[in-house]
Amino acid sequence: MPATPSCENLTLKTIYGETTLEEALLEEHNMLHKLKYWQKREDLLRYLQDHTNDIEATVSHLLALDKTKQCRAERVDLWRHGSFNMCIPIHVTDRRGQQRERFIIRFPLPYKIGEETFPGNADEKLRCEAATYIWIGQNCPDVPIPRLLGFSFDGMQCFTPLDKAPWYTRWTEYIRRHLRSIFGHAPLSPYFRGRNPSRLKYGFLLISYIERRDGVMLLETWEDQQHDKAKRTNLFRGLSQIMLSLSRIPLPRIGSFTLDDQGVLSLTNRPLTLRLHELENEGVPTGIARSDTYTSIEPYTLDLLGYHESLLRHRPNSINSKLDCEAQMAVLAGMRAVLPHFIERGLRSGPFQLTLTDFSRANIYVDKDWHIKFIIDLEWACSLPVQMQNSPYWLTNRGVDQLQGDDFTAYKDMHDEFMEAFEKEEKLQHTGLPPEGIDAPRTRVMRRSWDSGGFFYFHALDTTVGVFNLFWQHIWPRFPHPSKEPEKAFEEAVFPFWGFDAQSVAAAKLKDREEYEADLRALFEPHGEEQKVSDT
Numbered sequence: 001m002p003a004t005p006s007c008e009n010l011t012l013k014t015i016y017g018e019t020t021l022e023e024a025l026l027e028e029h030n031m032l033h034k035l036k037y038w039q040k041r042e043d044l045l046r047y048l049q050d051h052t053n054d055i056e057a058t059v060s061h062l063l064a065l066d067k068t069k070q071c072r073a074e075r076v077d078l079w080r081h082g083s084f085n086m087c088i089p090i091h092v093t094d095r096r097g098q099q100r101e102r103f104i105i106r107f108p109l110p111y112k113i114g115e116e117t118f119p120g121n122a123d124e125k126l127r128c129e130a131a132t133y134i135w136i137g138q139n140c141p142d143v144p145i146p147r148l149l150g151f152s153f154d155g156m157q158c159f160t161p162l163d164k165a166p167w168y169t170r171w172t173e174y175i176r177r178h179l180r181s182i183f184g185h186a187p188l189s190p191y192f193r194g195r196n197p198s199r200l201k202y203g204f205l206l207i208s209y210i211e212r213r214d215g216v217m218l219l220e221t222w223e224d225q226q227h228d229k230a231k232r233t234n235l236f237r238g239l240s241q242i243m244l245s246l247s248r249i250p251l252p253r254i255g256s257f258t259l260d261d262q263g264v265l266s267l268t269n270r271p272l273t274l275r276l277h278e279l280e281n282e283g284v285p286t287g288i289a290r291s292d293t294y295t296s297i298e299p300y301t302l303d304l305l306g307y308h309e310s311l312l313r314h315r316p317n318s319i320n321s322k323l324d325c326e327a328q329m330a331v332l333a334g335m336r337a338v339l340p341h342f343i344e345r346g347l348r349s350g351p352f353q354l355t356l357t358d359f360s361r362a363n364i365y366v367d368k369d370w371h372i373k374f375i376i377d378l379e380w381a382c383s384l385p386v387q388m389q390n391s392p393y394w395l396t397n398r399g400v401d402q403l404q405g406d407d408f409t410a411y412k413d414m415h416d417e418f419m420e421a422f423e424k425e426e427k428l429q430h431t432g433l434p435p436e437g438i439d440a441p442r443t444r445v446m447r448r449s450w451d452s453g454g455f456f457y458f459h460a461l462d463t464t465v466g467v468f469n470l471f472w473q474h475i476w477p478r479f480p481h482p483s484k485e486p487e488k489a490f491e492e493a494v495f496p497f498w499g500f501d502a503q504s505v506a507a508a509k510l511k512d513r514e515e516y517e518a519d520l521r522a523l524f525e526p527h528g529e530e531q532k533v534s535d536t
Contacts, residue, residue: 013035014035015038030317031317040111044110049076059090061160068095081109083112103207103209112278122202128258130159147207148161149207151191152200152203153261159193173188189264193263210374214365215365215366231369236422245429246354269291271300273382274358275464279310287307297385305336308461312328322510327495329498331471333498335461339457344387355389390455391422423440476490
């Protein structure tokens with residue numbers, strides 16, 4: 001009779017492959033949640049496969065296809081499972097079966113954005129993304145984004161572009177919108193609401209498909225071509241133009257655009273970053289309600305620090321030991337204490353500007369010379385303080401919390417190169433004249449942020465993994481210490497100021513960690529879950 005394998009020798013499925021108990025215990029994220037993703041992905045895939053006909057009928061309805069054209073979803077193996085969306089390619093063919101156009105229908109992944117623990121997050125994500133597409137299309141037409149061809153918040157009511165509507169609907173909508181204008185009501189978006197003839201369980205966005213002839217993901221060519229100065233120049237110029245275009249219209253508050261059920265666009269949603277949904281997906285309350293917006297920078301940054309503290313309290317594996325817990329508490333208390341040093345008094349109440357917080361290489365499409373052709377994934381765009389705008393962190397292939405020594409020097413060189421391109425574009429856009437002698441206020445703010453360390457402070461606020469490394473690497477050294485062991489002295493002296501209950505929370509977190517590890521080990525027991533993969 002074969003020996004029963006130990007839990008250390010078993011692997012469990014994840015959405016990206018497999019993991020061992022040893023690997024799972026080292027993860028900073030809550031693996032009790034992440035190990036359930038693969039089954040939830042299978043359930044979502046099964047539902048979408050079973051409703052492929054409904055999806056095709058929905059897209060046909062939104063595109064107003066006539067009987068000479070047919071709408072077909074691509075094979076399931078061509079569907080794209082992203083970080084937060086399931087993307088299904090749809091192609092339209094004529095009577096002879098020849099492909100005419102392709103589109104993408106995007107469904108938020110409910111198990112990645114906190115829909116179970118915080119119902120309504122999927123709806124929030126869709127409303128913010130649709131609103132951002134519309135706002136950019138109306139106010140920044142030079143920013144290259146895919147076409148938004150329709151959307152639904154609940155899978156039953158659809159919003160369709162007015163130019164796809166029958167003539168009588170267009171006339172009705174024209175009269176309706178004219179009357180709203182007469183009575184001083186907020187204008188409606190250029191989409192009209194109607195019932196979806198094929199009901200779906202999930203909301204979605206329908207956007208145009210980016211063919212390879214129109215652009216390829218920057219991530220595909222970055223590794224081999226990042227040292228090509230001419231291509232970097234084109235890329236930095238394009239990034240600068242997009243950032244400056246989005247900042248051209250000052251916004252009244254910190255927040256995200258959203259759409260209501262009538263299609264009215266407003267800047268009334270909380271500033272929705274992927275970090276909020278990631279934390280809420282683990283059951284960590286962020287303390288930032290969906291209706292929370294801000295008219296000055298301090299309350300917002302304090303609320304960001306608040307969700308770091310909530311993470312420490314509520315994630316079961318947030319600490320490794322009592323000393324680790326006290327060190328984390330000291331860092332967060334220190335981050336609160338030094339906040340005023342990184343906020344410019346004259347900028348505390350604005351200007352605020354639309355900022356793409358997920359401006360990664362995977363979301364930028366370029367041609368062969370690295371001219372930007374499209375940017376995608378707009379759901380995490382927010383109106384943020386100008387001080388939070390800066391060069392992309394990925395310019396040297398290092399995480400922002402890995403920029404030390406030679407890596408810091410290499411990044412500074414790339415940062416300086418980017419800022420030269422940004423300054424040149426700002427001066428050109430400001431006057432349309434040659435840039436010599438012309439002021440560049442946004443460039444000055446970004447350079448001051450770099451010189452003061454604000455670049456790293458605001459990045460620390462945004463990351464739940466690198467905040468502690470960033471504090472010790474780039475914030476702590478700016479404040480001289482007379483002690484022989486300043487870090488240890490700092491942790492011991494400051495951690496009680498994390499909160500009135502710092503001592504009791506530190507003790508409770510040890511118990512949380514023990515229970516977490518026991519629950520995780522139970523999942524890997526040979527008799528435990530059906531998702532076991534193999535005896536390695």
